[in-house]
Amino acid sequence: MRDDTRCVMAITAEEVLREIGPVQEVLDAHDGIVNVIDTSGGNVMLSLDGGCVGCSSTPMTAMQIYYSLKKLDTVNDVIFVNGELPEYMRTFIDQKMADEAGEPEGEII
Template identity: 70%
Template sequence: MCHDFGIPSLSKRRPFDEKIKKNNPCHTPRYRVGLKALRLLHLNMAEVDRQLILENVGPVQAVLDAHDGVVNVIDTTDGIIMIGLEGGCTGCSSTPMTAMQIYYSLMKLEQVNDVVFVNGELPAYMRAFIDDKLKSEA
């Protein structure tokens, strides 16, 4: 035992860790990451400019303005844009169509890898429809 925290020494823990690996289908192996890999990871995790996102919401911005709808850009890390539709969008029956138009406009940007609506405003079938449309336009 490690006398500071009561943690078993590494040699005593290893057999236990091996048992967990064998019995756990969700076990993820641990890897050592070098400095070069960390630098590449940092470059890939650059944030997309939030102002760029708001400027490229598309033609639906006029409707959002008229109905007090608000696009809240929550996160843009790694090109994955997390958005919440708030204000007049809350409880509105047109929110899925608004989300679909925003998704379509933002997925055209080179820096954007995905758009996630945190409140689930964009159903999967609408996302698939837009993805197919974007592929046919390419």
């Protein structure tokens, strides 16, 4: 099980942007901008701006970014400050990652 309390090395804004490279290429084509606001404590705070504002694809873009970054050992959480990632999508991805890791997410009583 991944220990989310550990964050040996902090991730930098540059590393975040490099990690989401394939998504960034699509955003560039549509004037979308990823702003890395903070990365302290392994908690990456982002906003999707520019062409992303009001775009119906923004939640899917946020979902791809969340999934890519949550795979990294140096990332504890990914927070979209403007609410670009709905909670149900976040829950879906967390469950998918738990399934991929072969770990039960929690016990249902």
